[in-house]
Amino acid sequence: MIIIQAQILNLLKKLQRDRGLTFIFITHDLAVVKYFSDNIMVMYLGQAVEMAPSDVLFENPMHPYTKALLSAVLVPETGANKDRIQLRGELSSPINPKDECRFAKRCNYYCDACNKGTPPLVEVAPNHLVACHCVVPDSASQRFQLR
Ligand code: SF4
Numbered sequence: 001m002i003i004i005q006a007q008i009l010n011l012l013k014k015l016q017r018d019r020g021l022t023f024i025f026i027t028h029d030l031a032v033v034k035y036f037s038d039n040i041m042v043m044y045l046g047q048a049v050e051m052a053p054s055d056v057l058f059e060n061p062m063h064p065y066t067k068a069l070l071s072a073v074l075v076p077e078t079g080a081n082k083d084r085i086q087l088r089g090e091l092s093s094p095i096n097p098k099d100e101c102r103f104a105k106r107c108n109y110y111c112d113a114c115n116k117g118t119p120p121l122v123e124v125a126p127n128h129l130v131a132c133h134c135v136v137p138d139s140a141s142q143r144f145q146l147r
Pocket of ligand 1: 064103
């Protein structure tokens with residue numbers, strides 16, 4: 001099964017390269033995402049929470065949900081990941097969602113600033129957008145950080 005998946009992915013890569021195609025590829029398989037994608041959009045309950053070039057997203061995830069997702073990637077040598085971020089709490093209902101961060105009930109970084117309504121996608125670096133009230137500019141480093 002894995003061999004067939006790899007063959008299909010390689011075929012898609014070849015088509016992409018040879019014909020200059022763009023694919024929108026939807027998956028939960030982060031290893032495939034890393035291999036296949038130039039740009040990644042992370043979604044949570046139907047909303048974009050982070051967008052960035054693939055290498056940037058894997059090296060510097062900023063949204064708490066993206067951090068949790070990437071922490072779940074297994075280490076190839078051991079098949080385990082001791083640094084995995086555990087998410088607790090309930091999923092928000094996707095039906096008639098309130099004007100709030102949809103990840104709030106499960107977020108390990110929740111703070112008072114999170115009550116300000118749905119966080120907008122903000123460009124925190126060139127082509128890197130994050131929707132989180134707690135990703136803020138840091139005056140010392142001149143970069144955005146998750147507080
Ligand atoms: S806005 Fe608050 S609750 Fe939502 S992801 Fe950011 S830190 Fe977590």
